[in-house]
Amino acid sequence: KNEVEQSPQNLTAQEGEFITINCSYSVGISALHWLQQHPGGGIVSLFMLSSGKKKHGRLIATINIQEKHSSLHITASHPRDSAVYICAVRWRGGNKLVFGAGTILRVKS
């Protein structure tokens, strides 16, 4: 059982829609990362969170430490947002990242 669970696995949206991707984890963490991977492309770090909320352009990431849950929101989605979005955590006291299975997002025009 993966200790980092993402939902949904697949998501198709119409351009302009508000999108939410969820991530839950099992034990205490020092940081949570949201990553983006385009087809055939490398991985880009979108956010690193240890508490609260961060915003960058149309992307918003939130984390609730007590509930062990994070969400990535995309406002006014666009076809270029189509990618795999991956949640990754660093356990408290650990070094490596543990990854969720990823959410495949497709935004249709």
Added chain:
Amino acid sequence: GAGVSQSPSNKVTEKGKDVELRCDPISGHTALYWYRQSLGQGLEFLIYFQGNSAPDKSGLPSDRFSAERTGGSVSTLTIQRTQQEDSAVYLCASSLMGPNTEAFFGQGTRLTVV
């Protein structure tokens, strides 16, 4: 360098051959990680370097896999006697030390064992 650089970007090798994959991290990043992404699978951790030492090798799948890092910079992941199940994208990431530091990923090496 400007980012994490990996080479080669693609490698096709015959089963049983050895391969070497290279990672050149961002200058000044003391932490370096190797991850693997198999087709249809998520990312899995292989090995972590702090400077030149590897305090966590727990993700290496077998003794055919080894890695080294020299001069606190470039790292090489070596796979001996490659098998078809080794086919995957091998990703390198680097960061500054500390739990709340951002990880920067390379573009990966796509390894295909035929």
